[in-house]
Amino acid sequence: MSGTGTPPPVTTVDLRVIASGSGGNLSILSIRRRDDPRPVHVCIDLGIGPRTLARRLDAHAPDIDLDHVRAVVVTHPDTDHIRPTWRRSLESRGWPVFAAPSHHAALARHGVPGRQLLPLTDGGRRAPVVKGLLDVTIALGPHDDHGSAVLRFGLDTGPVPKTIGWATDIGRVTPQVRDLLAGCDFIGLESNYDPVLQARSSRPPFLKERITGGHGHLSNHEAMETVHSMTDHDRLEAIVLLHLSRECNDPEIVRRLWNDRGSGLAARLHIAAQDVPLDSIRIFESIDHDTAGLLPYPDLTSAS
Numbered sequence: 671m672s673g674t675g676t677p678p679p680v681t682t683v684d685l686r687v688i689a690s691g692s693g694g695n696l697s698i699l700s701i702r703r704r705d706d707p708r709p710v711h712v713c714i715d716l717g718i719g720p721r722t723l724a725r726r727l728d729a730h731a732p733d734i735d736l737d738h739v740r741a742v743v744v745t746h747p748d749t750d751h752i753r754p755t756w757r758r759s760l761e762s763r764g765w766p767v768f769a770a771p772s773h774h775a776a777l778a779r780h781g782v783p784g785r786q787l788l789p790l791t792d793g794g795r796r797a798p799v800v801k802g803l804l805d806v807t808i809a810l811g812p813h814d815d816h817g818s819a820v821l822r823f824g825l826d827t828g829p830v831p832k833t834i835g836w837a838t839d840i841g842r843v844t845p846q847v848r849d850l851l852a853g854c855d856f857i858g859l860e861s862n863y864d865p866v867l868q869a870r871s872s873r874p875p876f877l878k879e880r881i882t883g884g885h886g887h888l889s890n891h892e893a894m895e896t897v898h899s900m901t902d903h904d905r906l907e908a909i910v911l912l913h914l915s916r917e918c919n920d921p922e923i924v925r926r927l928w929n930d931r932g933s934g935l936a937a938r939l940h941i942a943a944q945d946v947p948l949d950s951i952r953i954f955e956s957i958d959h960d961t962a963g964l965l966p967y968p969d970l971t972s973a974s
């Protein structure tokens with residue numbers, strides 16, 4: 671094929687990490703389309719309650735209107751990822767909640783209406799979260815008893831589809847998780863603790879063992895190694911480090927580690943915080959976004 675192709679329906683995609691850490695996790699993907707002035711928002715986890723979220727959006731992201739949320743994806747049913755205070759809002763808003771089937775019973779106990787639960791199937795099958803715009807594939811990572819769903823979002827952005835890997839609350843990176851994250855354009859990855867601060871902390875030994883023993887969380891070093899071991903990690907456009915422990919981590923330590931040993935990726939690093947949202951991260955922008963209608967959209971399908 672040659673000539674001028676059809677522009678993709680998506681004009682921009684942005685990621686906002688609203689809260690990250692054991693006090694609650696919530697991020698929002700926002701997709702804007704050429705043919706519809708209303709954006710489409712998808713929440714990743716609902717680990718802060720509706721009132722806290724409303725306050726944060728008022729203060730930091732007033733353009734996000736929850737009436738435009740089309741779906742929720744939940745990584746696992748811990749209360750820092752699904753707050754039971756969402757029950758009434760979920761019922762009234764009717765948002766579909768996508769999660770691993772093995773998490774559905776616990777999510778229902780945490781207030782997610784059973785009829786709104788939809789499966790994210792393990793084993794490489796894509797679940798259409800927003801039809802024609804966004805799908806998700808998962809692999810279950812080891813975390814406590816029921817694991818945590820590691821996500822791979824596929825965005826239909828036309829000739830150059832964008833992928834986002836999302837891995838939080840996993841004790842270690844299994845081959846399945848590594849395969850799922852391979853070749854992503856963006857990654858959100860937990861970087862929970864500094865091993866020295868963890869060892870020195872006043873936490874009881876059983877808790878330290880739970881966190882560091884392969885079924886808890888990733889350390890700063892493990893997170894960095896995970897990125898280094900990713901196929902094509904050079905092409906990562908942004909790395910968002912999630913779920914830093916307040917007691918056993920420090921953004922300064924993380925920054926220094928990546929500056930010293932991050933193989934040139936430190937400049938693409940964003941470190942999420944518990945109480946202050948990260949600045950919006952642009953995932954995709956259609957090249958004719960500002961001049962829609964003026965320039966022909968190049969047909970990239972003709973490139974070999």
Ligand SMILES: [Zn+2]
Pocket residue numbers: 691692695748750751839913
């Ligand atoms: Zn968590």
